[in-house]
């Protein structure tokens with residue numbers, strides 16, 4: 001696997017960069033966002049230390065969709081081959097009515113996505129995506145990966161940041177990036193806007209092996225069955241060897257963390273009116289894991305001096321546009337470009353980075369809420385949605401989301 005990354009490392013030798021001082025950039029959190037940032041910054045020569053609170057680097061078992069804008073980033077970072085090796089490329093995305101099973105619309109992906117955006121639309125097992133970044137980091141001698149390292153607090157000063165870990169250890173860095181997710185500690189200190197907004201939606205997730213899915217229930221497409229206050233998404237993962245299911249419904253539960261067990265009785269009750277195919281799919285799962293879905297209002301003050309935020313810590317969003325991890329990867333690229341532009345002036349770079357990101361990420365945050373309403377529509381809303389999608393204007397290659405899937409052009413951000 002490592003061989004994929006050797007050619008990807010930036011041509012600039014890291015010893016020669018002006019930022020290559022002794023103090024590392026500290027990153028709180030070794031999720032997809034934290035590791036993406038570590039790889040992207042270290043490949044430019046910055047010494048980086050990732051501080052992960054868990055005992056091991058890893059990701060929960062579930063699928064993730066990757067829009068063309070993310071493949072554009074992989075291409076820019078030289079990671080496309082590594083991702084291709086483990087991803088799956090669905091030929092289309094289909095929406096069905098959850099009650100009747102009727103097809104509302106099918107959007108072709110594959111060549112159609114490539115033709116529209118220049119890059120493919122793929123899906124990937126979260127652990128595989130995380131592993132690509134982890135392996136890429138391990139190849140770089142200037143990345144230090146630390147586990148059991150929970151960031152509790154930090155003291156910023158004019159020329160460095162002192163970070164305090166839960167076990168009492170203190171570390172110094174030239175900067176701190178809070179990539180510590182939805183319940184970010186670093187955000188509490190920088191933005192101070194309290195707990196995330198509970199959306200009232202929860203998601204149950206499960207992954208099956210291909211052999212456990214009868215042929216009549218299998219589809220190569222990404223499928224979404226939408227209905228009143230519920231929907232189910234399914235798609236293959238890992239070259240088609242696995243099958244991902246995410247069932248979402250409205251509920252008043254609130255649990256921090258992403259690993260609680262789901263209540264099958266509640267799930268069955270929410271999908272009581274679903275068509276037989278959906279019920280049969282749900283019945284294949286013995287154990288569900290649960291996510292309480294939260295987001296936040298967009299803000300534009302997530303950088304302060306030598307401290308900034310990235311990924312869900314900066315702009316947590318509902319999953320309805322399947323962009324959270326992708327936006328974290330875009331963040332990492334923009335951060336690197338900002339540091340290049342300011343020639344290592346960290347505080348100035350963090351302001352430039354925030355300025356370049358907050359409107360785009362804010363738009364994704366707000367549009368994702370709207371898409372949640374579209375998927376869960378009932379009554380006239382549902383009829384309107386079906387009519388809009390079926391008359392072609394909204395479905396033609398996600399016309400309404402072109403701004404998002406076109407992505408960013410890293411080379412022209414800070415001219």
Ligand SMILES: Cc1cc2nc3c(=O)[nH]c(=O)nc-3n(C[C@H](O)[C@H](O)[C@H](O)COP(=O)(O)OP(=O)(O)OC[C@H]3O[C@@H](n4cnc5c(N)ncnc54)[C@H](O)[C@@H]3O)c2cc1C
Nearest residue numbers: 029031032033053065151181311312319322323324325326
């Ligand atoms: C149901 C669902 C479906 C989704 N589908 C998609 C999709 O299809 N496509 C997509 O792009 N995105 C999707 N997302 C969003 C995506 O999962 C997140 O946006 C992404 O995981 C954010 O990554 P992150 O690294 O910013 O945060 P996280 O993944 O939350 O990582 C944070 C890391 O920081 C660590 N940490 C936390 N606090 C501390 C601390 N104090 N000190 C040290 N370490 C700490 C945590 O242990 C964790 O490892 C989905 C989300 C959900 C809930």
